[in-house]
Amino acid sequence: xxxxxxxxxxxxxxxxxxxxxxxxxxxxxxxxxxxxxxxxxxxxxxxxxxxxxxxxxxxxxxxxxxxxxxxxxxxxxxxxxxxxxxxxxxxxxxxxxxxxxxxxxxxxxxxxxxxxxxxxxxxxxxxxxxxxxxxxxxxxxxxxxxxxxxxxxxxxxxxxxxxxxxxxxxxxxxxxxxxxxxxxxxxxxxxxxxxxxxxxxxxxxxxxxxxxxxxxxxxxxxxxxxxxxxxxxxxxxxxxxxxxxxxxxxxxxxxxxxxxxxxxxxxxxxxxxxxxxxxxxxxxxxxxxxxxxxxxxxxxxxxxxxxxxxxxxxxxxxxxxxxxxxxxxxxxxxxxxxxxxxxxxxxxxxxxxxxxxxxx
Amino acid sequence: xxxxxxxxxxxxxxxxxxxxxxxxxxxxxxxxxxxxxxxxxxxxxxxxxxxxxxxxxxxxxxxxxxxxxxxxxxxxxxxxxxxxxxxxxxxxxxxxxxxxxxxxxxxxxxxxxxxxxxxxxxxxxxxxxxxxxxxxxxxxxxxxxxxxxxxxxxxxxxxxxxxxxxxxxxxxxxxxxxxxxxxxxxxxxxxxxxxxxxxxxxxxxxxxxxxxxxxxxxxxxxxxxxxxxxxxxxxxxxxxxxxxxxxxxxxxxxxxxxxxxxxxxxxxxxxxxxxxxxxxxxxxxxxxxxxxxxxxxxxxxxxxxxxxxx
Numbered sequence: 001x002x003x004x005x006x007x008x009x010x011x012x013x014x015x016x017x018x019x020x021x022x023x024x025x026x027x028x029x030x031x032x033x034x035x036x037x038x039x040x041x042x043x044x045x046x047x048x049x050x051x052x053x054x055x056x057x058x059x060x061x062x063x064x065x066x067x068x069x070x071x072x073x074x075x076x077x078x079x080x081x082x083x084x085x086x087x088x089x090x091x092x093x094x095x096x097x098x099x100x101x102x103x104x105x106x107x108x109x110x111x112x113x114x115x116x117x118x119x120x121x122x123x124x125x126x127x128x129x130x131x132x133x134x135x136x137x138x139x140x141x142x143x144x145x146x147x148x149x150x151x152x153x154x155x156x157x158x159x160x161x162x163x164x165x166x167x168x169x170x171x172x173x174x175x176x177x178x179x180x181x182x183x184x185x186x187x188x189x190x191x192x193x194x195x196x197x198x199x200x201x202x203x204x205x206x207x208x209x210x211x212x213x214x215x216x217x218x219x220x221x222x223x224x225x226x227x228x229x230x231x232x233x234x235x236x237x238x239x240x241x242x243x244x245x246x247x248x249x250x251x252x253x254x255x256x257x258x259x260x261x262x263x264x265x266x267x268x269x270x271x272x273x274x275x276x277x278x279x280x281x282x283x284x285x286x287x288x289x290x291x292x293x294x295x296x297x298x299x300x301x302x303x304x305x306x307x308x309x310x311x312x313x314x315x316x317x318x319x320x321x322x323x324x325x326x327x328x329x330x331x332x333x334x335x336x337x338x339x340x341x342x343x344x345x346x347x348x349x350x351x352x353x354x355x356x357x358x359x360x
Numbered sequence: 361x362x363x364x365x366x367x368x369x370x371x372x373x374x375x376x377x378x379x380x381x382x383x384x385x386x387x388x389x390x391x392x393x394x395x396x397x398x399x400x401x402x403x404x405x406x407x408x409x410x411x412x413x414x415x416x417x418x419x420x421x422x423x424x425x426x427x428x429x430x431x432x433x434x435x436x437x438x439x440x441x442x443x444x445x446x447x448x449x450x451x452x453x454x455x456x457x458x459x460x461x462x463x464x465x466x467x468x469x470x471x472x473x474x475x476x477x478x479x480x481x482x483x484x485x486x487x488x489x490x491x492x493x494x495x496x497x498x499x500x501x502x503x504x505x506x507x508x509x510x511x512x513x514x515x516x517x518x519x520x521x522x523x524x525x526x527x528x529x530x531x532x533x534x535x536x537x538x539x540x541x542x543x544x545x546x547x548x549x550x551x552x553x554x555x556x557x558x559x560x561x562x563x564x565x566x567x568x569x570x571x572x573x574x575x576x577x578x579x580x581x582x583x584x585x586x587x588x589x590x591x592x593x594x595x596x597x598x599x600x601x602x603x604x605x606x607x608x609x610x611x612x613x614x615x616x617x618x619x620x621x622x623x624x625x626x627x628x629x630x631x632x633x634x635x636x637x638x639x640x641x642x643x644x645x646x647x648x649x650x651x652x653x654x655x656x657x658x659x660x661x662x663x664x665x666x667x668x669x670x
Contacts, residue, residue, distance in 0.1 A: 198582070
């Protein structure tokens, strides 16, 4: 959209003015790192979590200055943003949206001295690596908390699209809940869009009306459903980040990203010359995904149980995707004693038994 | 003891009302605008500036009523662009409407950035506790909010005003024929400007209802096409404010139903379900256009707009 482009130009010019000021203040030795987000960085969702990582880096890695750019569409626009960042001195760039991969590869070819670290991509280049983390373990622990708290044995999951990443979260959450409450079921509502607050509010209400007393979700921003849950007096489990301020009473816990330390390690490895173009993948064990703080209503007994399981995950004593894993229709996805292969995790196309909903 | 059916029916009714409310406000506004022979596709943008201004004003003052007022003001302000272009400069109303839509989208996205992730306090529940034991009405009363109730009142009020007052008659006369209205001594340009401003006020209110009351959240582009849907629903409502409620309920109810069918475990593809609101509206349109007169209630002056731009 022409207007969108004009708007971004406008944003960029204010950004450049700020940059000129910043350049004067920053020391000559500082490493400049650029962050690009597809959405707003304050939505308590995916982009917010990435920006929390940026702030962690700024605070904890000495000699690093960062700049960030939000609401950048996944097209040629992001290439222009990357070039601007490079021209203003960035030597490391984090393009944090999946759709930035090809644009980043294009720009990486043009600027071989700049390091690109893409989130979640499956391709590399001599100066482009990727980073990401599995959050399933944290989602399982959040599901355990939900299972320990539900009185109706009904949990609600509000989701955008039936893609593998979302199905993994639904299944991990449900398996966690069932480990505590064998009667627990998860009802899924597909909103059909990553962002439509009106629909999300109504989906949350529908789940509560259907008897769910714990809600969680996987859409761009958790704010709408978290507030809707609080308004209806039910409990809520977060995803992406700690959004407890939107549900001071009903907040149980959340599965959140913790990108800062991983980004810090990447930046340091560039500095000491050990950086390699590779696929860095973290998890709960490595500390890249985590449980947020528990809400005030969660009793010590439930906390202890969940934290004990977290210890097991961290020690490698349990594997989340070990069998038996039974699909909705009763077919076995993994037999007892077996495991789901990594490849089938990344292309997951089924829901486990105990989930009400369809993947079609 | 309330039966499960009563509870479900009450819940569904509330759900349908809530989903329909932002839509109903915009629909009423567009009906009034089209009644003075102006089409305004810019309502989507007007809704967005209304949603943002309403959210920002509520955040600043802590008072959701002031938020609604700010939404109305913002919607009206943006609609003056459409008034200036179409009535003042006689520009093509479709091009002007698209420009207003884009302008509203861009302005609200740009100025909305600091509002993302902010928390506002919405309306307190209405004091209808005495209804809590009544079947169907019980669950309804505990979840009704002011914008829903006001929407239900606004529709008959707008209908009464349009069909039963002298100024309403003047607006209808302008909508039927500018030339005849002028010979009657009516200030047609003024009436048309007022018609557009009314549309601006109602769509701004609808946007603010969405952000301040319904979701208590601001998100870029959060109206998600509801303004354009309302422009389409004008035809279903036959340009009649009294019929705006059933038309909006048809769409909002179908939307609520698609969500509720998923919780009931009906194994239907969600992709198909999401088309239901549009299919339902289309079906009513086809059926009603077969049974009624050909124009379906369209003001005669408005059909001239369509033939001009052909």
